[in-house]
Amino acid sequence: MVFMLAVITDTTMDVLDPETRRFGWLLHCGGCILVLLCGAIGYTLIYERVEGSRVELTGDIQELRLSVQNAPAIRRTHEQLTQRLDDLKADMAALQRRVPREADAGKFLRDLTVIADDEALEISNFQPDKAASGERFTELEVTLTGQGEFDSICKFFDRLNKLSRLAKVKNLNVSANGDSAKLPMSATLVIYFGLKGVDRTESEEVQRG
Helix, strand or coil: CHHHHHHHHHHHHCCCCHHHHHHHHHHHHHHHHHHHHHHHHHHHHHHHHHHHHHHHHHHHHHHHHHHHHHHHHHHHHHHHHHHHHHHHHHHHHHHHHHCCCCCCHHHHHHHHHHHHHHCCCEEEEEEECCCEECCCCEEEEEEEEEEECHHHHHHHHHHHHCCCCCEEEEEEEECCCCCCCCEEEEEEEEEEECCCCCCHHHHHHHHHC
8 A cells, every 4th residue: 555655646746846746755754654653563562462471471381390390399398297287286185185174183182092002102191282373274283291112202203194184293302211211202293274275175076086
């Protein structure tokens, strides 16, 4: 179309005066420049869009390759974290089984009495103190006094540590008693109860399972 316009313009300009021919050539050049400009703008817009899509697609492909390469390591990490979580849940369930809802100092005394009788340790006093509420649980200190042979005292506290109920020895004093084989003993024990922030329903289901 531009060529035809140029031919017609050349033919027409032969019969026109110089000023009119000059104006016609300027109009012809302006049309050509406009066509070229529109083409350049269109090409630029299309190129930028295609190039942008290419760069984005290249980035996606690289991320996918990295994901495929890292997949085994990710799976191993996931398995390790899953195992760690299962271990923590098992530890928490075991802790919940050893910490009752209430202090129940009477039952704790009965358990100690059975162990003491088995190990020939004489308990002369069992005195619970005032319960103290902590951030995660409530604890109760118990003062215990008695006497027995050194071997009996050691076996008593070893079995105490293995009780189904969680307890710890805070203080222990054993003194000599002349030539007697029985040694006076006093200890401060701590028992725990009333765990906070624990779903007891889930804990009890774990215990039954």
